Amino acid sequence: MGMFLRLLGDTSTGVQDKEWYTNILKPIVDGINTALWPIIIIVAAVGAIYAVWLGVQLAKAESEEARTEAKKKMLYFIIAFVVTIIILVLLKLLAANVDTIFGLVSQEGTPTE
8 A cells, every 4th residue: 555655646654755756657657758649640640541441432332321331430430530639639748747747846847845
């Protein structure tokens, strides 16, 4: 339990130092923060290619049933794509501001004690 409280930065247990942030959390957050923009770009590129492919399938559909199915797939794709991009951007914002969110540094960027 003490390790869990230490990771959360609980000072009521007498743990006053922020070494856990520097040694454990900071490298993980920096890695996530670095990897997120390339992931967002790759997801967007794959999504654009898939959207074009779905558009071609919709244009090539000869029967009304095939058109309806293609429209349904396009709608589901757009919803999933938008939700995925929103989640990735929110994760990027969280990773970039984790030290401020958890009170490890002030808004001005100076460490808190």
